Amino acid sequence: MDDFTKVIVSENDISRKLDALSAQIREDYEGKDLLLVGVLKGAVMVMADLARRMPPTVQMDWMAVSSYGSGTKSSGVVRILKDLDADLSGRHVLIVEDIIDTGITLHWLLGNLRSRGAASVEVMTLLRKPDAVQVEVPVKYLGFEIPNEFVVGYGLDYAERYRTLPFVAILNPAVYGD
Numbered sequence: 001m002d003d004f005t006k007v008i009v010s011e012n013d014i015s016r017k018l019d020a021l022s023a024q025i026r027e028d029y030e031g032k033d034l035l036l037v038g039v040l041k042g043a044v045m046v047m048a049d050l051a052r053r054m055p056p057t058v059q060m061d062w063m064a065v066s067s068y069g070s071g072t073k074s075s076g077v078v079r080i081l082k083d084l085d086a087d088l089s090g091r092h093v094l095i096v097e098d099i100i101d102t103g104i105t106l107h108w109l110l111g112n113l114r115s116r117g118a119a120s121v122e123v124m125t126l127l128r129k130p131d132a133v134q135v136e137v138p139v140k141y142l143g144f145e146i147p148n149e150f151v152v153g154y155g156l157d158y159a160e161r162y163r164t165l166p167f168v169a170i171l172n173p174a175v176y177g178d
């Protein structure tokens with residue numbers, strides 16, 4: 001049995017998309033002190049590859065939230081596992097995410113970070129599933145819209161596995177027993 005049914009975003013697709021998005025972000029934040037906030041653990045890969053395309057003065061901070069546990073369905077409840085180190089007051093913040101699925105995580109996170117007095121809070125996500133969205137989230141920088149299937153790779157896991165793949169693939173439902 002193959003673990004994946006299809007590669008939907010290749011390593012090369014990701015690299016070219018990050019070239020374009022990072023150029024736009026550099027232009028939009030020129031002259032501003034930018035804080036990238038990565039959402040652990042899924043955003044580790046996209047954060048690393050985006051941040052390397054930014055000026056060296058860019059800063060990174062991390063927040064860990066989890067709503068999926070070890071399954072393939074959102075629990076609907078977002079828990080903070082690790083908070084930011086940075087004080088956001090007056091800061092220009094760009095949240096960096098791997099995926100918007102139901103939108104529950106980012107909707108909650110945007111509300112949470114916006115209450116901390118930042119000068120601006122925007123969102124960059126590599127992937128979005130338009131057919132899965134339950135809560136609309138304003139996204140300024142979007143990589144790819146993908147079908148409503150459970151995907152893994154490039155930071156995205158199933159039960160903590162497959163995060164290290166360099167591409168994004170649809171997980172074979174036989175792996176999780178559907």
Ligand SMILES: O=P(O)(O)OC[C@H]1O[C@H](OP(=O)(O)OP(=O)(O)O)[C@H](O)[C@@H]1O
Pocket residue numbers: 039040041042043065066067068069074097098099100101102103104105106156157
């Ligand atoms: O739009 P949603 O339906 O809320 O789903 C998106 C969120 O789910 C995943 O995180 P997860 O809770 O699996 O934690 P992880 O990043 O540690 O895998 C993903 O990294 C996003 O943060």
Ligand SMILES: [Mg+2]
Pocket residue numbers: 042068069156157
């Ligand atoms: Mg996960």
